[in-house]
Amino acid sequence: MQVVTTQAGLGRIEDGAFALLDTAFPHIGAVLEQEGSLQCLASCAVRRRIPLDEITPTALLGRPHAVWGVGLNYLSKAARAGRGVPEQPILYLAASSGVSVPGAQVVIPPAVTEPDYEGEIAIVVGRRLHQATESEVWPAIAGITAANDMTARDVMRTTGIPALAKSYPGFTPLGPSLRTPDDLADRAAIRVRTQVNGELLQDDTSAGMIFPIPDLLSRLSWFAALEPGDVVLTGTPAGTGQDRACFLADGDEVRVEVDGVLPLVTRIARPLDAAPRDHRLTAPVS
Known part of the structure; x- marks a missing residue:
């Protein structure tokens, strides 16, 4: 699974497109702090799909602690x-x-x-x-x-x-x-x-x-x-x-x-x- 944090929200890359996920997590760092892995994102529902060239990636993890x-x-x-x-x-x-x-x-x-x-x-x-x-x-x-x-x-x-x-x-x-x-x-x-x-x-x-x-x-x-x-x-x-x-x-x-x-x-x-x-x-x- 490949995951991206964007201005639109958190999502997976699937079939050459960005799948915006139905999740309240703002970035990957927040998922890891609560879940300890990204497995929960694998089953998240997809809100909509966006072409990769139209997304704007943001801070992947928020700000890492170390x-x-x-x-x-x-x-x-x-x-x-x-x-x-x-x-x-x-x-x-x-x-x-x-x-x-x-x-x-x-x-x-x-x-x-x-x-x-x-x-x-x-x-x-x-x-x-x-x-x-x-x-x-x-x-x-x-x-x-x-x-x-x-x-x-x-x-x-x-x-x-x-x-x-x-x-x-x-x-x-x-x-x-x-x-x-x-x-x-x-x-x-x-x-x-x-x-x-x-x-x-x-x-x-x-x-x-x-x-x-x-x-x-x-x-x-x-x-x-x-x-x-x-x-x-x-x-x-x-x-x-x-x-x-x-x-x-x-x-x-x-x-x-x-x-x-x-x-x-x-x-x-x-x-x-x-x-x-x-x-x-x-x-x-x-």
């Missing part, structure tokens, strides 16, 4: 960066206020000089996961969607703090649709592709992850309880702007495609008359 991410989780990315494979996931927590709706324009702050894209598979938690085994992970996942885990590379380099480099308003585009795990052709090899201005720059599958999805969420759940509606970003493959020393510019369009869900499009705006300002933060002293 957005977790992991650095250097693809073999291709580690190889491109010339870095060794980490023994433990490099985890971080980003501000949920940075989540933006699909199709939104992201305005780059004047202080950021190296804004970058990161196409990723986003996992949405359905049921609480705490001290979970790997076998318990997929049954607790509500679904997958596309994410663009944008990063200010200069801020990351200057501060060494992922949360600061990734939490600017709009820096976590998410959506527009969510696909339930039972509907995935191969959970172990979910493809993620990223295009910038129509040029394919990232193309890999979750089979190339250093810490596969069940392993990653299981490890994370031993440090923090993952709650319904939480999002876990699973890392980005090679091909980012950092890899090419080419960062996002005004007017760029980033398109992230993840198997089974609608493509996520982000448009970049950078005021030409905005002069960079001091971050007022420096790297920590060891």
